[in-house]
Structure formats: C-alpha cells, structure tokens
Amino acid sequence: MTELIVRKLTFAFEEHDVPFLWNPENPAFSSMANAVSFLAIGFEKMIVKMIMQAKPQFTDPAVAEEADAFMRQEGQHSTAHRQHVRGLIRAYPGLRETLDAVVGEFDRLTAETPVKYRLAYTADLEATFTSVFKLMLDNEAALFRPGDDRVASLFIWHFVEEVEHRSSALIIFDSVVGSDIYRMRVAPSIFRHVLRVIRIACAGFNKHVPLEDRKIDALSMFASYRYRQRLGKLLPRFAMPGHGPMPRAFDDLPLREQLIALRGVVRSQLPKHNPALEKTPALADVWFERYRDGYDVTRWYTAEASGSAANR
Template sequence: MTDLHPRKMDFGFEDADVPFVWNPENPAWSSMSNAVSFLAIGFEKMIVKAIIQSKPLMTDPVVAEEAMAFMRQEGHHSTAHRQHVKALIRRYPGLQNTLDAVLGEYDVLTEATSLNYRLAYTADLEATFTPVFKLMLDNEATLFAPGDDRVASLFLWHFVEEVEHRSSALIIFDALVGNEGYRVRMAPSIFAHVMKVIRIACAGFNQHVPLEDRQVDSLSMFASHRAKQKVLTLFAPYLSKGTMPRAFDGLPLKEQFTALAGAARSQMPRHKPEHEKLPALADAWFKRYDEGYDCTRWYSAAPSDQSIGSRSDR
C-alpha cells in the first residue's frame, strides 16, 4: 500500500496581485522559482499523460497504486502552479507566450519520444529533487519566510510532497523499463531539455517583465549567460538586462556542494532515494497538515513554532 497522500490546495492567487519578485530580499530566487512554476506545469502534464499511457502495462497492483497516487499529487501540483502563473500573466500578458512555449516543448517531447524515454526523464529529474529541495527547505528562513505567503506556501507544499514521493518515479521506471543503463545514458539529453525549458522561461521574463519589476537579469542563473553579459556590457552597458546575482548566493557553500553532490549521486545506477537525508521541514509540514493547520498560509496561519525546520532551529 502506498504511503502517498494527494492533497489538493488552493493558495488564493486570485485574491490579490502576485508580485514577480515575491521574495523582495532575493529577486534572483524569485525569478528562478517563478521559472520552476512554468516548468512544473509542462513537466507534470507530461507525467500525467505518461502514467495514463503506462497504466495498462502495470501488472503489479502495488506499483499501479503507487503510480496513481503519484499522478494525483503531480496533477494537483500542476493545477496550483498554473494558478500562480495565471496570476503573473494577468499582470504581464506577454508571459502567456512564454507559457505556451514551455508547454509546447513538453507537448513535442510527449509526441516525439518513447514512453520509456519519458519514464526515464521523470525518474532522472525526480531523483534530483530530494537533495536539491533539502537545500531549499533547510534554508526556508532565507528563501521563503520573507516573501509573499501564498507563493512561499505553494513551493513549501510542492517540495515536501516531492520528498514524500521521492521513490515513486524510480519504482515505476524499474517496474516498466527496468534498464538502469538506459536511464543513465539518457540523463544528458534529459537535463539538456530541462535547462532548455528553464532558459525559455527566463528569456520570457526578460522580454515581458519590466526590469524595474524583476530587478535582475532572469537568465543570470546560467553561467554562460553571466560570462557573455559581463563582456557585452563592457562595450554596450545600455544592453544590460539587469544585475546578475545567483539565487543561492547567500546560502552556505558547504550545503550547496552537498546538494550538488546529491544530485549527481541520484543519477548513478542502483540509486535508492529512500536512503537520502530528508529536510526537517518536511516532517513539520506533514505534522501541521495532519493537525488541521492552514498550510496554504504557512507563515501567517501557522502556530507559534512556525520557524521549525529553518536554520535557526538546527
């Protein structure tokens, strides 16, 4: 029996405008996480289609149950991120073109690649999430707490549920494909596609969101772009798209390297996500949810120990 619990959440993005820089203390992180919202809609739409296509092939009822719960969680994530992105589009209508381009990339991927490839794509990308999201959740006091509570709560919910279903995509891949060598070989093309989609989203931000609103060059998360822009602005400073900080500049380097090593380890054969170190905030989130707290307002509706799992508590 699966341990996953699909939770449908409404973060109230229609109640008031959603700022592009939703964490005013970290515009680069705001831009990066907004790009994740765009990617999540396309990626999770692809996952749902792949699971539906896989369902007739699932002969093990345990795997089938895991897949259905995983699909429901991902479907809820896609819906919530779509509401976040819809709010950004209301403010910056040109971003509809950016969303269409992102969705188009995943629609093409669904049509042009095999089911095995898309299951490998899902397994490879999902395997990176626990170490990467641990870095983010362990630093929630910096990345999330200073920001818009709706957006912060959306990402906290999404990331802790990714930790909860950290093994699901590999369980499905192993049951239906069962070829670790294939998964490892496909990883370079998979992550090239992920970065292509993120770049499309960030380029769209630069094009459709005024600099005074985004505050940074949204492509600054790409080292190649930072190097190119530094040279370019020496000769043509008027072409600058904004400053180029990194989203994680303020986080401890040791923790960043640990997350990077964990992401690399996740692509190795015989990787088992259940053995990964988990963020303390995940347990705190599930506990609060089970106790009936409003987790769509993690900070403003939380009990007095709201910083549990943050750096100050470790």
C-alpha cells in the first residue's frame, strides 16, 4: 500500500496581489521559482494524462495504487500553481501568452511521443528533484523566509511532497518499461525539452514584466545566455539586446552544497538509481510533522510567528 498522502491546500492568492518579485532579497530566485510554477502546470497536466494512458499496463495492484496517489498529488500541485500563475497574470496579462506557450509544449509532447517516453521523461526529471530541492530547502532561510509567505509556502509544500514521492515515477517506469538503457538514451532529449520550456517562461518574463518589477534579466539563469551577453560586450558584432542585470539564484549559497546537489543530479540518471537511498532535507521531516499536528502549512512563516507570539 502506498504511503503517499494527497493534501489539498489553498494559498490565498486571490486575497492580495501576487508579486513577481516575491523574494526581494533574491530576484534571480524569485524569477526561477516563477518559471517552475509555469512549468509545473504543463508538466503535471502531462503526468495526469500519461498515468491514465498507462493504467492498462499496470499488472501489480501496488504499482497501480502508487501511480494513482502520485497522479493525485501532482494534480494538487498543478491546481495550486495555477492559482499562483493566475495572480501573476492579473498583474501582467501578457503572461497568459507565456503560460499557453509552456502548456502547449507539454501538450505536443503528449500528442507526439509514446507513453514509454513520457514515463522516462517523468522518471528522469523527478529523479533529480531530491538533490535539487534538498539544496533549496536546506537554505530556506535565504531562499524562502524573506519572501511572500503564500509563494514561499507553496514551493516548500511542493518540494517536500516531491521528496515524499521521490521513488514513485521510477517505480511506475520500471513496472511498464523497465529499461535503464532506454531511460539513459532518451535523457538528453528530455533535459533539452525541460530547458526549452524554462527558457520560454523566462523569455516571457522579460517580454511582459517590466524590468523595474523583475530587477534582473530572467534569462540570466542560462549559462550559455550569460556567455553570449559577455561576448557581445567584448565583440560588438555579437551584441545582443540586454534585459537587465544577470545574477544567479544560487550565487550566495555554499559552493560545496551546490556541488553535492550537482553530483546527486548526475547520480540520479545512472542505472539502478534508487531514490529511496538519497539524503533528504531536514525541513521535509519538520514539515510532515507540523502538518500532522495541524499547523497551518499554507502560512509557513507567518503562522510560525503567530504561534510564537501566542505562546509568549
């Protein structure tokens, strides 16, 4: 029996304006996280359709139960990210075009690739999440705490649940396809697609969100883009339009922790990878305990402050 819990949370994005720069201390991370919201909507829509198409191939009832819980958790993530993105679109209506473009990329993937490819896509991408999100959650004081509590709480919830179901996508893939060679062979095209979708989102931010609101060039998260911009300054014939400063989201995080996360991402794509053996962020255990105790996880920081004040 699966141990996954489907949690239905609402983050009050309708009650107040949703800032693009939701963590003013780190504009690059604000932009990166916003891009994740756009990607999550398309990706998780693809996952739901993929699981429905793959259902006839589940021969093990335990796998079928895992797949159903995984799909429903991802569906809840998609719903919450839609609320976040709707708030951004209210402020910047042109971002509707960006959302449609991002979702369209995943709709094409659903229409044009076989189920086994999308199972590999999901398994490969989900396998990276524990290492990447551990880096973020281990540095929550810098990345999340200074920001809008609704947005920060949304991402903390999403990321700890990705840790919770870190084995699900690979379990499903192994049950239906079961080929590490295939998963590794298609990995390059999968990650090219992921980067293309994120680039679409970031280009949309540059186009539709004024620089005074985003503070940075949203495409600065791409090393190749930063290189071309630097090259253009040295050689004018290669000059490209600039869209603002180009800091990176993790510039202030310990380099050692970044390298550990990178090694984890590489390891996640190797044969016989077992996500259950990966080190998980301590914050995830705290989050699950507080959720069980009835803590308002949709206000991760302000509920904490309210609780501390009430206890004094």
